[in-house]
Amino acid sequence: MLVITVILMTVPGKAQNTADIGLWGGTSTYIGDIDEAGFFKQFSPNFGAYYRYNFNSRVSFRAQFLMGEFAATGLIEGVETSFSKNVQDVSFQAEINYLKYILGGKNMPFTSYVLGGIGVAYFKYEMDPVFISSFNPGIPGLNIKHNKGTTPVNESVVAPSIPFGIGFKYSIGQRLGVGIEYQMRKLFSDKLDNLDDPLAYVTNDVNGALISETTYTDALHNNDWTGYLGLHVTYKIYTGKKACPSYDSKN
Numbered sequence: 001m002l003v004i005t006v007i008l009m010t011v012p013g014k015a016q017n018t019a020d021i022g023l024w025g026g027t028s029t030y031i032g033d034i035d036e037a038g039f040f041k042q043f044s045p046n047f048g049a050y051y052r053y054n055f056n057s058r059v060s061f062r063a064q065f066l067m068g069e070f071a072a073t074g075l076i077e078g079v080e081t082s083f084s085k086n087v088q089d090v091s092f093q094a095e096i097n098y099l100k101y102i103l104g105g106k107n108m109p110f111t112s113y114v115l116g117g118i119g120v121a122y123f124k125y126e127m128d129p130v131f132i133s134s135f136n137p138g139i140p141g142l143n144i145k146h147n148k149g150t151t152p153v154n155e156s157v158v159a160p161s162i163p164f165g166i167g168f169k170y171s172i173g174q175r176l177g178v179g180i181e182y183q184m185r186k187l188f189s190d191k192l193d194n195l196d197d198p199l200a201y202v203t204n205d206v207n208g209a210l211i212s213e214t215t216y217t218d219a220l221h222n223n224d225w226t227g228y229l230g231l232h233v234t235y236k237i238y239t240g241k242k243a244c245p246s247y248d249s250k251n
Contacts, residue, residue, distance in 0.1 A: 017055060020103055020177075020240035024048040024064070026230015030072045032223045033195040037074035044069035048089075057100035057108075060114070062093045066228060070123075076198060077135035083194050085123050089185065091163040093117030103236045104174040115183060116164040121226070125152035125191040132198055157186060159189035165180060165228075175236040177217065183228045190222035197222075 027043040046068025054060045071084035093115045101111035129152060167181025190196045197217040217223060 014237065017053070017238075018102060018236060018240045019054065020052045020234045020236050022050045022052065022232045022234040024050060024066065024210075024230050024232045026228060028068055028070050028087070029227035029229065030070050030192065032072075032193045032228070033190070033198055034072050034074040034076055034083075034193055035074040043117070044084075046230065050232075052095065052234070054102065057102050058097050060095040060097075062091075062095050062117075064091050064093065065089070066091075066094060070192065070226065076147050076195065077089040081195070083129070083192075085192075087121055087123045087135040087192070089119060089121045089161075089163075089226070089228075091117055091119030091161070091185075093119075093163055101169070101171075103169075103171050103177045103234060104239075105171065106233065110168070110170040112166070112168050114164075114166055115181070117162075119161040119163045119185065121157075121159045121161055121185065121187060121189075121192075123157055123192060125153065125155050125157045126194050127191075127195070127196065128194070132195075136199055136201065157189055157191050159187045159191070161188065161226075162186040169232075169234070177234040177236075179232050179234065181230065185226040185228075187222070187224045190217045190224050192224040192226065 023044075025047050028046045029043065030037065039176050046064035046066055048064060048068075050060045050062050050064035052060050063229045066089040066178055067086065069084060070087050071082070073080070073082035075081070093111055094117055094158045095115050097113045099108050099111035101113075163183055163185050165181055167179055167182030169179030197215055200213070200215045202213045
């Protein structure tokens with residue numbers, strides 16, 4: 001996605017550079033280790049803002065900040081569990097319009113679009129070994145890699161992510177626009193739901209010495225994804241240089 005963006009940005013032509021700011025409001029969803037969490041039962045409020053620089057009518061750069069609650073209730077290995085926590089998310093994404101669209105443009109007042117880029121999420125991680133042992137009797141005191149011992153863990157996590165999404169936006173004036181979008185995040189962490197590789201276990205010999213360690217997740221292969229569904233309101237703060245009539249007719 002980023003490579004395609006760079007290529008499009010370097011294509012010669014008269015681009016109409018503009019810049020926008022926006023407010024975002026909606027709800028969050030979670031996909032992870034908890035079963036039967038109920039995708040449509042876990043909505044929680046999230047809010048944010050973004051800055052968007054438009055290189056031309058097709059390609060934009062967006063810097064976005066979102067924050068709010070993520071929560072879910074369900075089962076893991078038949079045992080009921082739940083979590084609720086605040087998550088702060090920062091992302092830098094390329095925004096590619098399907099149609100030639102500039103906020104406030106005369107010829108194309110709407111378009112669908114796709115998003116993709118890089119990001120990072122910040123949240124708290126709380127691990128309760130007593131609870132994990134209730135469904136995983138093999139919880140090891142020696143499993144230092146996954147912080148599963150006999151001592152509870154309470155720490156802050158900064159998790160890199162890959163954000164991507166789709167949306168639709170519409171101009172309702174020369175400087176104002178609205179839209180709806182859905183974004184997802186692939187987190188490089190399994191700690192969002194306080195269940196970091198919860199089924200990992202070790203095998204010991206008769207003397208208690210470690211023989212092997214069995215794990216199921218790592219930084220690249222984990223079960224935690226986040227989703228954001230919301231509406232946004234955009235205001236054009238920089239109109240760019242006045243486009244010539246021939247460019248405006250093509251926009």
